[in-house]
Amino acid sequence: xxxxxxxxxxxxxxxxxxxxxxxxxxxxxxxxxxxxxxxxxxxxxxxxxxxxxxxxxxxxxxxxxxxxxxxxxxxxxxxxxxxxxxxxxxxxxxxxxxxxxxxxxxxxxxxxxxx
Numbered sequence: 647x648x649x650x651x652x653x654x655x656x657x658x659x660x661x662x663x664x665x666x667x668x669x670x671x672x673x674x675x676x677x678x679x680x681x682x683x684x685x686x687x688x689x690x691x692x693x694x695x696x697x698x699x700x701x702x703x704x705x706x707x708x709x710x711x712x713x714x715x716x717x718x719x720x721x722x723x724x725x726x727x728x729x730x731x732x733x734x735x736x737x738x739x740x741x742x743x744x745x746x747x748x749x750x751x752x753x754x755x756x757x758x759x760x761x
Contacts, residue, residue, distance in 0.1 A: 647702055647705055647706060647709075650705075650706070650709040651663075651705075651709075654671060654709065654712060657716065658673065658674065659671050659672060659673055659674065659688065659712075660672045660673075660674050660685070663705075665701070666693060666695055666701050667692065667693055668690065668691060668692045668693060669690070669691050669693075669704070669705055669708050670687065670689070670690045670691075671687075671688045671689050671690075671708075671712050672685050672686065672687050672688060673685060673686040673687075673688055673723075673738070686735075686738050686739055686742060687742060687744075688712065688715060688742050688743060689708065689711060689712060689715065689742065689743040689744065689745075689746050690744065690745045690746070690747075691704060691708045691711075691745070691746050691747050691750050692745075692747045694751070697751065698754065699751075699754045703754070704750060707750045707753055707754070708746065708750060711743060711746050711749065711750065712743075715741070715742075715743055718741070719738065719741050722734060722737055722738055722741065723738070726738055
């Protein structure tokens with residue numbers, strides 16, 4: 647799991663963990679030419695400690711969602727990094743996953759039904 651979090655950080659993202667509570671992945675805008683543009687919150691997932699999957703399982707699934715998002719938006723990220731144009735910022739913010747808590751738990755429910 648640590649390898650995933652390190653890899654995400656090395657890609658230029660901040661990973662904020664509140665152990666046994668939540669994970670948030672944010673795209674840190676380094677050298678942002680427009681001070682009105684905030685860092686981009688890619689995704690957030692809250693952990694329900696009363697549910698079946700462990701926090702580590704939730705982290706791993708959340709990382710999977712991040713990697714899918716990253717692969718879909720890699721060219722857009724490159725365009726932003728090369729130009730810093732606000733049109734790319736808008737596209738990036740529109741592409742973000744937001745709160746994926748329900749999606750992650752739905753994934754676990756489907757797996758338990760199929761397993």
